Amino acid sequence: MRQISRQTYHHGNLRRAVLDAALQAIAEAGPAGWSLRELARRAGVSHAAPAHHFGDKQGLLTAVAAEGFTMFADALERVAADGIWEVGVAYVRFGLDHRPYFEVMFRPDLYRTDDPAVVAAHERAAGALIAGAGSLSPTPEHERLAAIAIWSLVHGFTSLWLSGALPESTTGDPETLARSMIRLVLSTLG
Amino acid sequence: MRQISRQTYHHGNLRRAVLDAALQAIAEAGPAGWSLRELARRAGVSHAAPAHHFGDKQGLLTAVAAEGFTMFADALERVAADGIWEVGVAYVRFGLDHRPYFEVMFRPDLYRTDDPAVVAAHERAAGALIAGAGSLSPTPEHERLAAIAIWSLVHGFTSLWLSGALPESTTGDPETLARSMIRLVLSTLG
DNA sequence: TGTACATCAGTGAACGCGCGTTCACTGATGTAC
DNA sequence: TGTACATCAGTGAACGCGCGTTCACTGATGTAC
Numbered sequence: 387m388r389q390i391s392r393q394t395y396h397h398g399n400l401r402r403a404v405l406d407a408a409l410q411a412i413a414e415a416g417p418a419g420w421s422l423r424e425l426a427r428r429a430g431v432s433h434a435a436p437a438h439h440f441g442d443k444q445g446l447l448t449a450v451a452a453e454g455f456t457m458f459a460d461a462l463e464r465v466a467a468d469g470i471w472e473v474g475v476a477y478v479r480f481g482l483d484h485r486p487y488f489e490v491m492f493r494p495d496l497y498r499t500d501d502p503a504v505v506a507a508h509e510r511a512a513g514a515l516i517a518g519a520g521s522l523s524p525t526p527e528h529e530r531l532a533a534i535a536i537w538s539l540v541h542g543f544t545s546l547w548l549s550g551a552l553p554e555s556t557t558g559d560p561e562t563l564a565r566s567m568i569r570l571v572l573s574t575l576g
Numbered sequence: 577m578r579q580i581s582r583q584t585y586h587h588g589n590l591r592r593a594v595l596d597a598a599l600q601a602i603a604e605a606g607p608a609g610w611s612l613r614e615l616a617r618r619a620g621v622s623h624a625a626p627a628h629h630f631g632d633k634q635g636l637l638t639a640v641a642a643e644g645f646t647m648f649a650d651a652l653e654r655v656a657a658d659g660i661w662e663v664g665v666a667y668v669r670f671g672l673d674h675r676p677y678f679e680v681m682f683r684p685d686l687y688r689t690d691d692p693a694v695v696a697a698h699e700r701a702a703g704a705l706i707a708g709a710g711s712l713s714p715t716p717e718h719e720r721l722a723a724i725a726i727w728s729l730v731h732g733f734t735s736l737w738l739s740g741a742l743p744e745s746t747t748g749d750p751e752t753l754a755r756s757m758i759r760l761v762l763s764t765l766g
Numbered sequence: 767t768g769t770a771c772a773t774c775a776g777t778g779a780a781c782g783c784g785c786g787t788t789c790a791c792t793g794a795t796g797t798a799c
Numbered sequence: 800t801g802t803a804c805a806t807c808a809g810t811g812a813a814c815g816c817g818c819g820t821t822c823a824c825t826g827a828t829g830t831a832c
Contacts, residue, residue: 394826394827396774396776396827396828397775398775400776415685416683416685418608421817421819422818422819423817423818423819424818431777432776432777432778433818434776434777434778434820434821435776438775438776439775442819443819492735492739493606493739494739494740495605512743528760531756531757532760534733534753534757535729535757535760535761537742538730538732538733539725539729539732539761540728540732541732541736542727542729542730542731542732542733542735543724543728543732545731545732545735546682546727546728546731549682549683551684552724552727563724566721567721567724567725567728570718570721570725571725571761584793586793586794586809587808587809588808590808590809611786612785612786613784613785614785621809621810622809622810623785623810623811624787624810624811625809625810627786628808628809629808632786633786
C-alpha cells in the first residue's frame with residue numbers, strides 16, 4: 387500500500403485524487419465552473435500535475451465519463467434479469483446518486499466520445515436497456531419504439547428532477563415517485 | 577427605423593445584436609464555450625458594450641432564458657386546445673427548433689431563476705402542460721402522475737436526441753418518431 | 767545484500783494571453799425654450 | 800424653425816488576474832548486476 391498521507395515525494399494516487407477533486411468540483415459548480423489549476427489546488431498538488439495525467443480538461447472529463455458509464459452499465463446489468471421495470475428504476479437512481487457523473491455523461495461536447503473505454507461502457511449500458519425493453523414487445527417495430535419511450539421517460543424524469551424543474555408540490559422521495567410513474571406507463575406498454 | 581448598417585455612433589439595436597450573437601455562440605460551443613469579449617467581437621461592437629446592457633454573463637443568459645420560456649409558453653399555449661398529444665409534440669419541436677434556448681432554459685445554474693420575466697413565462701409553460709395532462713385523468717393523483725410522465729417523456733426524448741445519445745439506427749425525422757412514441761404511451765395512459 | 771543507474775511521477779518558476787472591470791470620454795438623440 | 804443642453808448608449812485604453820503551457824529540475828522507485 388502506498389502512502390495516503392502525502393509524506394513522500396510521489397503522491398501514489400494522484401490520478402484518483404484529481405478525479406475525486408473533479409467530481410467534487412462538478413457537484414459544486416457544474417462541469418464548466420472550474421479550471422485545471424483550481425483542481426490542482428483542491429487536490430493539494432502542483433498545478434502542472436493534472437495535465438501530466440490527463441493532458442487537458444477534455445481528457446479529464448473523458449476519464450470521468452468512462453468511469454461513469456462503467457458504473458452505469460454495472461448498475462443496469464445488475465438488475466437486468468429483474469425486467470425492464472427495475473432497469474428503469476436503476477437508471478433514475480444512478481442519476482440521483484451520481485449526479486456529477488450523470489452531468490458529464492450526457493453532454494458529449496465535453497469529452498471525447500470515441501474514447502475506447504467510453505465506447506465500450508456506453509454500449510454495455512445501451513444493451514441492458516434495449517434487452518429489457520425487448521421483453522415486453524410483440525413486434526420489432528413496437529419493441530424499438532417501446533425502448534425509446536422507456537429510455538426517454540426515465541432520462542427525462544432524472545434530468546428534470548436534477549435541474550429542479552419539477553414543481554415544488556412534487557415532494558417526497560424521487561425514487562418512489564419514479565416507481566409510480568414507471569408503473570403507470572408500463573401497465574399499458576407491456 | 578434606426579439604422580442597421582452601423583454607420584452611426586449609436587448602434588440602435590445593440591441589445592438584440594448581442595443576444596443573437598450569444599444564441600449563435602451557444603449553438604456552436606454550448607453556453608459555456610465563450611466569453612463576453614468574444615461575443616462583442618462577433619457582434620462587432622466594443623468589448624464593454626455587452627456588460628453595459630447585461631451586467632455579466634449570467635445577466636445575458638437570464639435574458640436568453642426569459643426569451644426562450646416566452647417563446648416556449650407561446651408554442652405550448654398555441655396548441656393547448658388540441659389536447660395533450662399536440663402539446664407533447666410541440667414540446668419536442670420547440671427543443672429541436674430552438675436548441676440554444678433549450679440548452680439554457682433547463683440549466684438553472686446558468687441564470688437567475690428568480691428573474692420576473694423568467695418566472696412568469698415559466699409558469700405559463702408549466703400551466704399549459706399540466707392543463708393538458710388533466711384532460712386525460714380520472715383522479716387527481718393519477719393526473720399528477722400522468723402529467724409528470726408525459727413531461728418526462730417528451731423532455732427525455734428531446735434531451736437524448738439533442739445530445740445524440742439515441743442509436744444511429746434511429747434515423748428519420750425526429751418529430752415523426754416523437755409522434756409515434758407519444759401515441760404509443762398515450763394509447764394506454766388516457 | 768549492496769551498489770549503480772534508468773525511469774518517470776511530480777515540482778515550481780516563468781511565459782504570454784485573454785479575460786472582466788474600470789473609467790474618462792465621445793457623440794447621437796430627444797427635449798426645452 | 801433654430802439653438803442650447805441634458806441624457807445616455809457606446810467607446811477604447813489601461814489595469815490586474817488567473818489561466819494553460821513550457822521546461823529544467825527533483826527525488827522516489829524498480830531493476831540489473
